[in-house]
Amino acid sequence: ETGVTQSPTHLIKTRGQQVTLRCSSQSGHNTVSWYQQALGQGPQFIFQYYREEENGRGNFPPRFSGLQFPNYSSELNVNALELDDSALYLCASSPGTPNEQFFGPGTRLTVL
Amino acid sequence: DAKTTQPTSMDCAEGRAANLPCNHSTISGNEYVYWYRQIHSQGPQYIIHGLKNNETNEMASLIITEDRKSSTLILPHATLRDTAVYYCIVRVPYTDKLIFGTGTRLQVFP
Numbered sequence: 001e002t003g004v005t006q007s008p009t010h011l012i013k014t015r016g017q018q019v020t021l022r023c024s025s026q027s028g029h030n031t032v033s034w035y036q037q038a039l040g041q042g043p044q045f046i047f048q049y050y051r052e053e054e055n056g057r058g059n060f061p062p063r064f065s066g067l068q069f070p071n072y073s074s075e076l077n078v079n080a081l082e083l084d085d086s087a088l089y090l091c092a093s094s095p096g097t098p099n100e101q102f103f104g105p106g107t108r109l110t111v112l
Numbered sequence: 113d114a115k116t117t118q119p120t121s122m123d124c125a126e127g128r129a130a131n132l133p134c135n136h137s138t139i140s141g142n143e144y145v146y147w148y149r150q151i152h153s154q155g156p157q158y159i160i161h162g163l164k165n166n167e168t169n170e171m172a173s174l175i176i177t178e179d180r181k182s183s184t185l186i187l188p189h190a191t192l193r194d195t196a197v198y199y200c201i202v203r204v205p206y207t208d209k210l211i212f213g214t215g216t217r218l219q220v221f222p
Contacts, residue, residue: 004155033208042199042212043156056207090155094208100146101208103155 004093004104012110013081021076021107023091031055032074033101034066035090043090049074050096078109086111116200121217124194130187132216134200137181144203145176146210147185149196156199156212159185190220 005024013019025032031050035043045058049068063079072093078085088108092101117135124130136145144163148156160167160174162183167174173186187194199215 031208033210035210035212040214042214043210045209045211048208056204056209058209092155092208092210096208100158100161101210102158103148105155 004091004102006089006091006104006107008107009105010108010110012112014112015081015083017081017111018077018079019081019109021078021089021091021109023074023076023093023104025072025074025091025093026102029093029095029102030072031094031096032068032072033092033094034074034076035092036060036085037088037090037106038084039087046076081111083111085109115211116202116213118198118200118213118216120214121219123219123221124187124190126192126220126222127189130190130194130218130220132185132187132198132200132218133182134184135182136200136202139180139202140205141180142205144205145174145180145183146201146203147172147174148199148201148210148212149194150199150215151196159198161203190218192220192222194218195220 033048034046037043047057052068067075088106090106092103094101146161147159150156176183197215
């Protein structure tokens, strides 16, 4: 059974650019959540997708958007990057509540 | 959303039990308590969760007080590989939204 994978591992962008991060869910998992983890902080919930529909959103501006595909893989898009967007972005999948979430290794985004 | 309070850091000798406390005094009746840990630069790893009753699995035990306002994660025989940040989380009902705090940094020493 393949776990949750994320790509790329690391990414460097400049302020104002756009970025797309990708996540491949664990087999059989129809729910995916995205989190942002700043250095020294706990992960912060961005949003969640269930069967291709957004199913909950945290306190993040609209320039953070996402997609979930029929195969349950997912993308996180961030427009107009700001310096404070520099963080570890984590994707987590689950087969549905109240089951555990399985996290990927994350994508480290640096905005210069 | 219920919030959790954990000590910033703890130490534990290898082979001894590590008892990690968590306060969640505003928890609602249908909110689960979850524990995850995060080893440096890796994604969080699920440990255990519970609603009212104490729970045990191959990794740890979870003790939840009767009033559900606090809980304790117990690692019965800590090893050096258990050194990590441990997060106590209250999960929002009917969603997979996890609200992380800053966690407890557990250092296991030889």
